[in-house]
Amino acid sequence: MGLGLVWLAAASGLLALQPGLLGLPHVHPGVIALTHAWVLGFFVTVACGAVYQLAPVALGTTLWSERAGWWHLGLHGMGVPGMVAGFWTWNLPLLGAFGTLVAVGVFLFAVNAWVTVRRSRKTDPVAWSLILAPAWLVVTVLVGLLLAANRATFFIPADPVALLRAHAHLGLVGFFATLLQGVSFRLVPMFTLGEVPNWRPVKSGLWLTQAGLLGLAPALAFHWRAASALFAFVVVVSFAASGWGLARTLATRKKRALDPGLKFFLCGMAGLALAAVIGFVLALPTVPGGSAAGGFNAMVYGVVIVAGGLLPAIGGMMCKIVPFLVWMRAYGPKVGRGPTPPAGSLARPWLHRVGLTLQWIAVAPLVYGVWFLDIELLRAGAWLLAIGVGFLIADLVGVLRHLWRPLTAPAAPLRGVARTGVSP
Numbered sequence: 001m002g003l004g005l006v007w008l009a010a011a012s013g014l015l016a017l018q019p020g021l022l023g024l025p026h027v028h029p030g031v032i033a034l035t036h037a038w039v040l041g042f043f044v045t046v047a048c049g050a051v052y053q054l055a056p057v058a059l060g061t062t063l064w065s066e067r068a069g070w071w072h073l074g075l076h077g078m079g080v081p082g083m084v085a086g087f088w089t090w091n092l093p094l095l096g097a098f099g100t101l102v103a104v105g106v107f108l109f110a111v112n113a114w115v116t117v118r119r120s121r122k123t124d125p126v127a128w129s130l131i132l133a134p135a136w137l138v139v140t141v142l143v144g145l146l147l148a149a150n151r152a153t154f155f156i157p158a159d160p161v162a163l164l165r166a167h168a169h170l171g172l173v174g175f176f177a178t179l180l181q182g183v184s185f186r187l188v189p190m191f192t193l194g195e196v197p198n199w200r201p202v203k204s205g206l207w208l209t210q211a212g213l214l215g216l217a218p219a220l221a222f223h224w225r226a227a228s229a230l231f232a233f234v235v236v237v238s239f240a241a242s243g244w245g246l247a248r249t250l251a252t253r254k255k256r257a258l259d260p261g262l263k264f265f266l267c268g269m270a271g272l273a274l275a276a277v278i279g280f281v282l283a284l285p286t287v288p289g290g291s292a293a294g295g296f297n298a299m300v301y302g303v304v305i306v307a308g309g310l311l312p313a314i315g316g317m318m319c320k321i322v323p324f325l326v327w328m329r330a331y332g333p334k335v336g337r338g339p340t341p342p343a344g345s346l347a348r349p350w351l352h353r354v355g356l357t358l359q360w361i362a363v364a365p366l367v368y369g370v371w372f373l374d375i376e377l378l379r380a381g382a383w384l385l386a387i388g389v390g391f392l393i394a395d396l397v398g399v400l401r402h403l404w405r406p407l408t409a410p411a412a413p414l415r416g417v418a419r420t421g422v423s424p
């Protein structure tokens, strides 16, 4: 989580300093560097950290190997900055070398997740998402390495832009969507005191995504326009099924008021559904679908995915899980031996409410700026996003501080929360 926050600061800082990057074609090396700073630096780092901590809780077992997790952190920590530098300077040998470190780390992560799930003997959609999402991540990084090698020698007889699209969707749909379509159904009931009333839409969502992506990836790679649109539609339907499952789960909640973290998580899920519809429209054979800058194009799609979907979904969920995990680590062992602060008192909700709101508002100028190539709006959106990120980071760093400086005297108890209880 800490490394993810460092990358969040770096990626939003880079965007604030170079907002003009979003006005370039998305295949520009600077844009690809920025993309990987966001997806590999922030989103993948946080998602893997969350899996290491929450998969054992969700599966009722222990993590197979903490040591492999530390190796992954080290390899990822070294590999991603080198990769971003490799993209930025378009130094393909550098990219390949550091990308290999990232790939080895991702492989360790996947094996750890698979063995942990296997030992739990669970076979529900949450367990399946913890098998499938790491598998897609392994495929994504391997294809990424292949693309880097292909950029040097052009040995694959296909359009590099089409291959890029296949790789991007393997990561975005295969890893992030699959993970969210599974683990959300453990996290949301846990944080809202609800339950999943019917697993059928959850299962349909998860498996339709797998079917859609299995068709979408080759269709994108080989420029089969009609097939791309068809499989993109399957992914849209899968998101609708998961959304329906989520709405039904939320309807059972006992905690009626949703706190800011969860509200933004849900906004992020809606943003991802909107992005899926945009992706489907872009895939239609009647839409030009080139990679030139300006207009309704892949860059609009990318901004909606990153700033309108993944950022609120993952940032919002971090506001819930980071205090919970920090409390478990810093104060859990002290329960029964003395007073401990309630988990809910670790965060300062106003900070992340302001932060997430500013980030959400920033999506409008960013999308408009990308569409109409308006540099002033791009700059305004990028700065708004960076300021919002600053608030979010300030809150989460304050929570993480309890790990190395735990409170020795009890914090003022929150009304209605047991003094020693974990309040999700």
Ligand code: HEM
Pocket: 026, 027, 028, 031, 032, 035, 036, 039, 040, 044, 095, 099, 100, 102, 103, 137, 140, 141, 142, 143, 144, 145, 147, 148, 151, 160, 161, 164, 167, 168, 169, 170, 171, 172, 175
């Ligand atoms: C070892 C890890 C990885 C390597 C070596 C790698 C490599 C690459 C390369 C070479 C490209 C540009 C392709 C071209 O121009 O021909 C690219 C684009 C892209 N990659 Fe990766 N990648 C990796 C991991 C990931 C992951 C995990 C994700 C998402 C979860 C991801 C998402 C993307 C996206 C969205 C693009 C398109 C960027 C744009 O159009 O601006 N990559 N990657």
